[in-house]
Amino acid sequence: MPKGIKGKKSARIKILKTKSGVIHTPFFMPIATKGAVKNLMPAELKEIGAEIVLGNTYHLWLRPGDELIKKAGGLHKFMDWSGPILTDSGGFQIFSLGARAEQRFKKKNGACPVKSAAGGAKLFNRVKLTDKGVYFSDPVDGKKYFMSPEKSIDIQLNLGSDIIMVLDECPPFPASYKEVKEAVVRTTAWAERCKIYFDKKTKNLKNEKKPLLFAIVQGGVYKDLREKCAEELVKIGFDGYAIGGVAVGEPREKMKDVLKWALPFLPADKPRYLMGLGRPDEIVHAVESGIDMFDCVIPTREGRHGRLFIWKKKNLQGKFYETININNEKHKKYFLPVDKNCKCSLCKNYTRAYLRHLFVTNEPLALRLASIHNLKFYLDLMNKLRD
Ligand SMILES: [Zn+2]
Numbered sequence: 001m002p003k004g005i006k007g008k009k010s011a012r013i014k015i016l017k018t019k020s021g022v023i024h025t026p027f028f029m030p031i032a033t034k035g036a037v038k039n040l041m042p043a044e045l046k047e048i049g050a051e052i053v054l055g056n057t058y059h060l061w062l063r064p065g066d067e068l069i070k071k072a073g074g075l076h077k078f079m080d081w082s083g084p085i086l087t088d089s090g091g092f093q094i095f096s097l098g099a100r101a102e103q104r105f106k107k108k109n110g111a112c113p114v115k116s117a118a119g120g121a122k123l124f125n126r127v128k129l130t131d132k133g134v135y136f137s138d139p140v141d142g143k144k145y146f147m148s149p150e151k152s153i154d155i156q157l158n159l160g161s162d163i164i165m166v167l168d169e170c171p172p173f174p175a176s177y178k179e180v181k182e183a184v185v186r187t188t189a190w191a192e193r194c195k196i197y198f199d200k201k202t203k204n205l206k207n208e209k210k211p212l213l214f215a216i217v218q219g220g221v222y223k224d225l226r227e228k229c230a231e232e233l234v235k236i237g238f239d240g241y242a243i244g245g246v247a248v249g250e251p252r253e254k255m256k257d258v259l260k261w262a263l264p265f266l267p268a269d270k271p272r273y274l275m276g277l278g279r280p281d282e283i284v285h286a287v288e289s290g291i292d293m294f295d296c297v298i299p300t301r302e303g304r305h306g307r308l309f310i311w312k313k314k315n316l317q318g319k320f321y322e323t324i325n326i327n328n329e330k331h332k333k334y335f336l337p338v339d340k341n342c343k344c345s346l347c348k349n350y351t352r353a354y355l356r357h358l359f360v361t362n363e364p365l366a367l368r369l370a371s372i373h374n375l376k377f378y379l380d381l382m383n384k385l386r387d
Helices: 042-047 057-062 066-071 075-079 091-109 149-159 177-202 223-236 253-265 280-289 298-304 345-349 352-360 365-386
Strands: 014-018 021-025 027-029 053-055 085-087 122-124 127-129 134-137 144-147 163-165 212-217 240-243 272-274 293-295 307-311 321-325
Touching: 021 027, 027 365, 057 066, 057 091, 057 149, 066 149, 075 085, 085 149, 091 127, 091 134, 144 149, 149 163, 149 177, 177 212, 177 223, 212 223, 223 240, 223 253, 240 253, 253 280, 280 365, 298 307, 298 365, 307 365, 345 365, 352 365
Parallel strands: 027 293, 053 085, 085 163, 163 212, 212 240, 240 272, 272 293
Antiparallel strands: 014 021, 122 127, 127 134, 134 144, 307 321
16 A cells, blocks of 8 residues: 555645745645746746746747756746746647647648557657657747757756756647557656766755656556556655546546546645646545646636636635626626735726726736736635645
8 A cells, every 4th residue: 555645635834945945735836938937027926826837848948948048047047036946847838839730730631640560659740759869840930959868967957946857758639548558668767867967966966956756647547557666666766646648639538537547646745736737626635635836827818718717705615706797798897806815906996897998908017017916816815725
């Protein structure tokens, strides 16, 4: 029987120490894809209670480049964010490009693209996956790149990340048992290579200057593969563990199963991170299951479309929130705040009528105010979960 949480509720109040400061768990990471949380200044993020942001390795590597960011003094200095930063490995974006290319191919040809036998390489238009790493082209300018587990670590060290993610293979949904099994074997082997390389590169750093290294549990919607992947990664030993390959198009109910399968194998004293999820009720469930860390595009993306999260009650039981579409005619003469229970700069200073006016006249301030509000909703949710 693995160590862990099996059989007990495991929402844990703890802190996570990083080289750029302490983060209170459970926490939500606003996404600064290209080194900026869309429409927000770092000071505004701090004001609404964000303690950490997430940067995307793939995007920063391609533009402006990790070497340039290193020369600028690292990502913290470059974007003027002094708090902790987590960077992903870059793999997810590379694979989602490949998956999109495959979908286009299937649509056109009604069949799967060529799978070459040599070295188990898969070729989806411009993305070629081998045991060594991934070859791909930048869809913007066609420039060719090679990403390996070691390269991903190098880029993230150049960025100055506080929490570094290992390179993994994230198969799209649906994927056959055989395909997912191959991905688990590769993910585990790559995680080990990352760990060896990371240890070598950081061996002269004092503990307080050292970033944390997190592994990613894959295994799709297959119980034994999730268990095996978690077990193998824990044997190698990391500072934290993420559940990957969720929110990739599988039925949302499957997420609960995935947590039930993988979490009992992960050590209770290490942080657990559910990647790319989710809606507020999904986050509540995941925290109750034992997850400590989240990132998701929902609050900012929904905000930019004028969909705002509103508190329905103070506790987190049942339907505790709703979303409104501010573009709706019914808000035209609504001279009260978006959410009377919210203390963000939108709700403190403006009415729904004003925000609707900004949206229908395409004023950029609309995007900024809506993003601030929705992120504050998510950060307040994490606060409530901590209580
Ligand atoms: Zn608000």
